Amino acid sequence: MALAQVISCKELSKQLNDKNLIIFDCRFSLDNPHYGKQAYQESHIENAIFIDLDLDLSSHVIKGKTSRHPLPNTDKLIAKLAALGLNNNSRVIIYDDGATPFATKMWWTLVWLGKRDNVYLLDGGFKAWQADNLPVTNKETMTSAGNFTGQPDANLLIDAKTLVTKLNDEQLTLLDARALPRFRGEVEPMDPIAGHIPGATCANFAENLDDTGHFLPTKELRERFQTLIQDKPIEKLIAYCGSGVSACHNLFAMCLAGYPLAPLYAGSWSEWITDPSHPIATGN
Structure with a gap:
């Protein structure tokens, strides 16, 4: 099932x-x-x-x-x-x-x-x-x-320490579920520091839905995530967001589209920025 x-x-x-x-x-x-x-x-x-x-x-x-x-x-x-x-x-x-x-x-x-x-x-x-x-x-x-x-x-989670070691992996797909202005660091209504984890791709969770709040057809979801993942291995995908909530929307939508359940960085951006040694990126 x-x-x-x-x-x-x-x-x-x-x-x-x-x-x-x-x-x-x-x-x-x-x-x-x-x-x-x-x-x-x-x-x-x-x-x-x-x-x-x-x-x-x-x-x-x-x-x-x-x-x-x-x-x-x-x-x-x-x-x-x-x-x-x-x-x-x-x-x-x-x-x-x-x-x-x-x-x-x-x-x-x-x-x-x-x-x-x-x-x-x-x-x-x-x-x-x-x-x-x-x-x-x-x-x-x-x-x-x-x-x-x-x-x-525990296999469904990844912590910050482990994620840091993966940031230089060119095969990594790191999906950030926040909206583009927050991803770029142009605005930050929730956290004290704006931006995103280096190497991440913006994957706004709201784009999993149509105008009525229903999930897109599975074929469209598959196409959406295939575009985001490109030719990278699905086994190296990690999801995050602001605090480990909206990333779950992407994980659900991916499973709905037939992808396996990827790991969640549950701490996400609001935890990432508590460590000053963690790198931060802005823009696209």
Whole structure:
């Protein structure tokens, strides 16, 4: 079964009574960390459970040492997911607003923890659900404990120390998921230093989607990433972004297009710049 799968709003609406189904609402805003929980409390898909990027999918930020979204404590997260009702054999649906990368961060986290089967992203997200006039609720979802037991896969990660040793490899493909102005260093709304890791290629995650927030057809995604990778070996591709979130969107889209899951530099730019010995590039 493919790692990356999407499900349409229409398909999901027919499956809401499936007892083996668990739905995660991952809406979030980098500008307003309270937005996701507030939006969930106002309305969400029936039986959805809220997962918070800052509180659940990240650990404590240490200013000047970690990224803005350090990887979570795996034991705590696994225990929480089980407490929320996740089973090892659950069918999982994940959504955010639609054109944002937070659902893919949850997808990557589940894959990293070993949950690789029957995990789907809601194509178009909550905005598409609303556009289709499908029912919503503001009732908190009641859950009973599940049996999820995860184990993090170190092969899906690369750290800064290892990445430094690879920067002179001409076969390396380093994809930066941020928008072009941030990649070039022209603006930097989130971090104290602008620019990108030398040798990286800008691969704005938003270009994986059409104007409605749905994923592009797999053929178009394949062509997009083939252009970015060119003739370099896929085994030498690494993904990063600002804090290890939007890079997961590229990783999901690549898997959707038939590529294998590449490693994530989870610390990404916000961690990279905490070490003054790390090289920095600007422009194209």
